[in-house]
Amino acid sequence: MRDVIEVGTARAEPGQRGDGVLRVAELNDGTPVDIPVAVVNGTQDGSVLWVQNGVHGMEYVGAGALHRVLRLTSPRLLRGVLIAVPMVNILAYRAGARSAPIDGLDMNRIYPGRPLHQVMHVFGHSEVVINKVFNEIRRLATHVIDLHAGGWYTTMSPYAQYLDGDGPYQEASAALARASGMTLVWRSSAAFMDEKAPSSLKIWAARASIPGVTLEVGGQGRLVPVEVRRMAQAVVNIMRHLQMVDGEPEIPVRQYVVRQGHWLRPKTGGLLFARVKPLQRVRAGQITHVITDLLGRPRERLRAPVDGLVVGVRTLGTVNSGEYCGNIGEVEGDGR
């Protein structure tokens, strides 16, 4: 006898899909902030897969991909449960921004969030939202996928990132990453995650022993069909790997394992000319970006610090000092 699955107002009997919302906040005119949720409850037992997108509100590829995944997922044929959340950060989405303007916090740096009475920041929005979302993940999910893209400013190679370590948890996460079929499989050490993404979902999913993976592709604020399909295929691949649906994951001939990422950040601000593209192979010292002042006088050249592949690259034509301009992944072996 399988259970009814409920997330907020989304309720699905076995063999059904139920759509609804998870209420996370209320604005000062009394309007609610509701996160749309779709629950697809299968007819047989299996994994409970939580797939979310839009913790950063200007990342759209994963939302488009979830439409396709939901269309392809028949509740009658599904084993287990698919919970799809196409946009977590509603206030940021409304603003077309990474973070909710109400507090500006990066939602993927504040897991596990905080309940109302323990909120830290003055504007207690994002902390409460993440707490409510993560409580649902902890309550229900056996596996979690966090979909991202390059926002407005950058574009990302197709990659799957997981938290490295020893033991069955990491093995399960690594298997999810490989099964996604993304071109780059990024094995991130705990120390690296502590530096670049402390309190992100990966770290807290690991603490809750919920195997998980981050998937990224595309960006620039766009819904490019080939990128949307790539992301949808990655989710379907993982569902196949978990035997939630029939079929084998479709994995490309070559996958590259990224063992270390190197962030590119300028000391100066100016116009930004990008010289590299996602997945491009670069040599140490190769120029990735040129920064000029507004009259075209050179200010700075950013260079790849190591041999590797371009994981992400800032394509926006302007930059302030210190801002993310992309990252270069060092790959296992010679990467060929």
Next chain:
Amino acid sequence: MARDAIAIGSAKAGRGEVAYGAFKVGELNDSSPVEVPVCIVRGARPGPVVWIQNAIHGDEYVGLGGIQWLLRDLRPERLTGTVIAVPVANPLAFRARWRSAPQDGMDANRSYPGKPLEKAMHLTAHTELLVHELFRYMTEYADAVVDCHDGSTACAMSPYAAYYEGPAEFQKKSRALAIASGMTVIWRTIGGFVDEKFPGSLKVYLAKKEIPGVTLEMGGRGQLDRGDVSRMHLALVNTLRHLGMIEGEVEILEPQVFINKGNWMRPATGGVFWPEVQPAQRVKEGDLFAVVTDVFGREKERLICPAGGVIVGVRVSGTAHSGEYCGNVGELDPDETH
């Protein structure tokens, strides 16, 4: 310890000199620099170096007024030691008249000790780099740090001085700074509470470096109320008197109230916000703190004081979203005599 020159960015002061300047913390996309203005007043006689900063949150102005009044009166020939004054510690937030720099939205007082460029974490790393530079200069020069705050545009704070628990000597000196400020509420902020409400705040990292420090708060509402500025100014003057840097006795205007816990008040609903208390008001457990109504005036929620004590701060802006800070009820410190 004798130091040859104190140099912070373009401000360089020898003994008995006053220097105005700025240090660079970033560059915008038109290649214009982001600079933090700094004034160094170096006394004729050697003594402690006090770092006084304001507007790490860009919409807090009372300390800016207090620093202006302090600088107006300081004379190197009558000063022992050095005052390093940073009236606007977060220039991009100040320009935006917002708590945080809009470039990244990070709360700078939750971002200490900051990060150097190669270790920056956030996509837009401005605040991490800013805080890293501020803290680097503080640890290089300061024997004591005064961090001025207020209730920003939305809240009003009682006159209070907060210090942090830490190594014995650090805590003793920090407590003495807090009391000498003459603020009415003296707040011993304790470890677990600070971890919950202020991780990454300046006082946590001052404790690690064992540099005595105090947070001063007064007023807010986005105003430079002369009464509030006067109280903040007195606290700064008192601090210098306490450290023996200028002549005169510390002035304490009214009996001080000691607290060691704050209860943050946050509504579960959004609506029109009606405060029912004033800063520094004494309250009992169960007293009405505020009422949230819908726009027609129908009551949605009552915020009730969860403990007896004193109102540390209260929201005065007429509206709140769910979850926002709406004030703070301080509980009396059982380790102090009242």
